[in-house]
Amino acid sequence: MPTTTGSDDRSHDDDQHAAAREDQLTTAPKSTEDDAKPRIDVSDAGSGRKRLDIRDDANARPGKPDTERRDGGGE
Template structure:
């Protein structure tokens, strides 16, 4: 597919699945974007495989 014909979703999928050990799950959506009364809300999906926050090496006890 030529870059001029590729959609943003196609480019995202290609980028997230091009690593040697990547899977289709790596390209799954991780956020939901919605607009309410002119404000844009971005929510992390409950089913997202990767979520922002403290990594495994960080403890919440610190």
């Protein structure tokens, strides 16, 4: 009987989480595949701290939605 290591279990859990996230973000009536793209990057900042950065290519970004959207304005 094959055994798995803790990292294999985490990898499987990460894959399941990513699939569930994509399903959730693409089930709305007007959603697209772009809605499920990552919007943040998480990196190790040392000493057990994590750094969160908004991705430059993220469609949804913090700020005033009517003036700072990538597509130039509100809907």
